[in-house]
Amino acid sequence: MSYQALYRVWRPQRFDDLIGQQVVTRTLKNAIITHQISHAYLFAGPRGTGKTSAAKIFAKAVNCHHSQDGEPCNECATCKAITNGQLNDVIEIDAASNNGVEEIRDIRDKAKYAPTQADYKVYIIDEVHMLSTGAFNALLKTLEEPPANVIFILATTEPHKIPLTIISRVQRFDFRRISSQDAFDRMKYILDQKKVTYDEKALWVIANAAEGGMRDALSILDQVLSFSDNAVNLDDALLVTGSVTKQLLKQYFLQVCQHEGATALDTMKDILAEGKDGQRFIEDLISFIRDVLLYQESPTLINVESTGLKEADFQQLSQLAPSAVLYQMIDELNNIQEEMRFTTHPDVYLEVLTIKLAQVKQTVATPASATSQPAAAPNVADDTIKHLQQEIQQLQQTVKQLQAAPANNGRATPVRQKNEPPRVQQKKVHVNINKVYPVLENATRQDLIKVRDLWGEMLNMLSVPQRSLLHVSQPVAASAVGIIVAFDYPFLFQQAADDMTLLKNMEDALQRLTGNERQVVFVPKDKWPQIRKDFLQGHGFGKKSSSAGKPSSTPQSQASAAAPASSGEPPLPSEEDAPTEEAPVQDEQVAAAQKMFGSEIVKVEDN
Structure with missing residues (x-):
């Protein structure tokens, strides 16, 4: 092929x-100059x-x-051979298609031989995260202690998939x-x-x-360049990128800010009729609103020339809506963008989006809105004053009734207003025991320690x-199939338990870190000791062991009441059994408690 792409x-x-x-x-240049070249590098970043x-x-x-x-000279025979991909001592490997153990073993065997032409033999492994677990294990020792003249360079777009040992x-x-x-x-330099x-x-459209x-x-x-016959103009760039x-964005934004939903729908239909991509339209609109937000904060935060608008345009747009309304618009755009990912009818979502944006209104009055709408301000102020006066009158009546009420054991009895609404009862905290017990049945101290070590990285x-939200929580029990997380405050526990997105994100993060699927269960910290006690008693960990129909020879301590899973938790009360004879016993209950909570904190004592 005579033609090569620009990026090549x-x-x-x-x-x-x-x-x-x-x-x-x-x-990298300083490492080469000072001769402090490492044996292995990892280059991570987006495509x-x-x-x-x-x-x-x-x-x-x-x-x-x-x-x-x-810097290389790019003139010597070695530089030219590497540039052309003709030097045998620089080996570039695509891990996506060579991800097996045999390929890595072949690299490991050939790395032992000295380079033939260059000073260093360099292995460049692209998309290294695609290697299998066995291939990573085969690479470990060679990567740690390669021969003197061998350098490994690993490149990846997903570094979180690479084992920590690598x-x-x-x-x-x-x-x-x-x-x-x-x-x-860069594009300007190339075209010049x-x-x-x-x-x-x-060029700005292409760069964005x-x-x-x-x-x-x-x-x-x-x-x-191919579309416009070796020239670059704005219309062609917009057409190729689907931007x-x-x-049009300015016109659409003006209409939704002025609550003209019908007109905005016509503008949106015109945009789609020109062949514009729905996803690109939402991305461009988010970027557009972001520029308006930054300009509201400080005009120096954005480069007006790069946006394709003028200074006067931004002055007009920044006065259309306060920042609170713009935040709501961005939230709506993000939600619709997520829903549009798998649909074949984006026009329906965009029509709903347009109506929602046109109906977005500011819920809390700000100083900016008060000054921009002087006519409505007196009505809001009058309503607020009347409401405050009514509350003051109710408080004065309450004080008079408290003063007139007879003393009751030296304490005044609070009098409740006739029209005072009853106090709202706090929402009852509910714990799903059916999810807690399966985790406790297989819980071990080792799993809990492992989860706690990875807790910060998971957050x-x-x-x-x-x-x-998870700042006031900590894992208190863990097994190979799940973990139990205790919250310091019941209302935060309830908020976390109702958040399905939080649960899914935590389970996905733990699967990435540990390689195992684990179910996450939330409990309130004040109820955790009782839950643990009920589990131990219900599964026989707190009962006396018997042998041949006779009671156990030694009192059984309740595994130190299943030693506290975390600092600050009170130990569970142990059940006392009457001693029959003095002989140390390590029955299956003690062994189970040691397996679950660790032998170093389980203590068996005689009564």
């Missing part, structure tokens, strides 16, 4: 050519951010005899997403070198559509609101 032609050949990864490139390119540049730099400041043996570098500004500058005419607004991937940006640019023009995989 303009692939970085030096560290300085890598876009948006200054921290990574500086660290199209330069992981494989950085690995090839590093392979050239460590083997180049004419490198300067850690990550602990490598130097990890995290590649971040390419900013829209960096992608715009190719001497192609372009519209800068079109790439979503942080430089390779994606160049692929879209390639499509636009919506800023003027980091959840959202901020979910982490804040």
Whole structure:
């Protein structure tokens, strides 16, 4: 093929050519300059951010005899051979198709041989998270202590799937997403070198559509060049990316903010009639509202030129709705976007979305709304004053009745207002025992210790609101099939128990960390000791053991009342049996308690 894609032609050949990864490139260059080269590296990050390119540049730099400041010369025979993929000592492997144990064993055997042409033999394993468990185990020892002239570079887009035993043996570098500004500058440089005419607004559309991937940006640019006959203009870029023009977004936003649902529906239908993608429309609208929010906070937070609008447009848009309304709009957009993922009729969801956005109103009055609507402000103030006056009168009557009431043992009896509504009873806390007992039947101390060690890492995989809810909780029992989490406060327990999304996210996070599916069960901390006691008694852990129809020879301590699973929990009361004869007994109940809670904290005592 005579034609090559832009991302292949303009692939970085030096560290300085890598876009948006200054921290990574500086660290690698300094390691080469100071001869502090590690034996294994892990390059992790989103697609199209330069992981494989950085690995090839590093392979050239460590083997180049004419490198300067850690950069390869790209002129010597070794550099050219690596660039063309013709050097046998630099081996690039796709782990997606070579993920078995036999392939890794072959690498392990060949790594023992010295390089034939270069100074270092470099293995670049792309998408390393696709390796099987057996393949990872086969790689462990070689990765930890490879031969002197061998370097491993692992690249992945999903580092959480790599075993911790592998990550602990490598130097990890995290590649971040390419900013829209960096992608715009790179595309502008390439088009200037190719001497192609372009519209800068079109480049901004492509940069935003790439979503942080430089390779994606160049692929879209390639499509636009082919579509528009070797030119880049705004209309073609919008058509290729499926994006919506800023003027249409502005018109749609104005209509929903002014609660003109019917007009907004017509605008939305016009957008879809032009062949725009529904998902792209929602993403563009979220980005549009985000720009308005930032401009409301401070106009310097956004680059107006990159948005395709003018300063006057943002001044008008920022006054249409307060931030609270914009937050509600973003929430609605996120919900509809999630529901549209698997539908074949996005127009129905978008119509419902348009009506919802047009009906969004501010629920709490803010100073901005009070100044923008002076006519309605007096009515709100009058209603508030009347309500406060009524409450003051009721409080005065209550005080008079309390003062007039006779003393009762030196304490005043509270008098209840005739029209006072009855106190709302606190919602009864309900614990699903049917889910708790299966976990306790197989619970062990080792499982609990393992879960507690991973508890902080599991919390980091959840959202901020979910982490804040679990801040006052801790695991108190664990088995291979589930864990029990106790909450300090009953109302937080009830809130967590009703949140099915929280349960699913916790179970998914634990499965990623432990490799086992575990059911998560919530209990209130104040009810946990009684639940544990009832379980032990119901399963025979608190009863006397018998032998040949006779009572046990020694009193049985209730496994130290199933020693507390966490600090601060009161021990359960043990049942006392009358001693019949003095002989130490380790019956099956004690063994079961030791297995569940650990022998180091289970203590058997004689009465």
